Amino acid sequence: xxxxxxxxxxxxxxxxxxGTIVDGPGLRxxxxxxxxxxxxxxxxxxQSWPFDAGQDMTIDELVKHVEDNEMNVTLSxxxxxxxxxxxxxxxxxxxxxxxNIWLYTGFIYEQVxxxxxxxxxxxxxxxxxxxxFIEAQRDIGLRFRGSPNQRLIxxxxxxATGTIALWTDN
Numbered sequence: 001x002x003x004x005x006x007x008x009x010x011x012x013x014x015x016x017x018x019g020t021i022v023d024g025p026g027l028r029x030x031x032x033x034x035x036x037x038x039x040x041x042x043x044x045x046x047q048s049w050p051f052d053a054g055q056d057m058t059i060d061e062l063v064k065h066v067e068d069n070e071m072n073v074t075l076s077x078x079x080x081x082x083x084x085x086x087x088x089x090x091x092x093x094x095x096x097x098x099x100n101i102w103l104y105t106g107f108i109y110e111q112v113x114x115x116x117x118x119x120x121x122x123x124x125x126x127x128x129x130x131x132x133f134i135e136a137q138r139d140i141g142l143r144f145r146g147s148p149n150q151r152l153i154x155x156x157x158x159x160a161t162g163t164i165a166l167w168t169d170n
Contacts, residue, residue, distance in 0.1 A: 034050065
């Protein structure tokens, strides 16, 4: 079932990787978005920093791609939150399809939940991987993140308890 939007809004996409296991649990479709102003030294994806990198893709195209793959979704980049509010529309449509959504950002949770432009995304995602990558703290043994300051925040559990709940692979 494709849920269509009324205005074919576009997002700037660097790449889509189908069937990846490095950006969240299980096989996932990872979408890498253009644009990041965090400029983390040692970033594994600096080609995603320019906001004009990649290509425009409509939300309809992205939703269809995810739906055709029948895999949960990870949104990364760059930083997807720089493409708000269009990112919110994409997440809302993916959530309607029942997708589990992970979102990577260089912002920290506290910044996201107190920013009126960013906070609405928290109603649509399951895990927020927050915080900038810190090269001096690089740890290749960590699951789904590059440095220990980055948290895997279980958003539904965090909302239910009112305190940050970290994601666990149970």
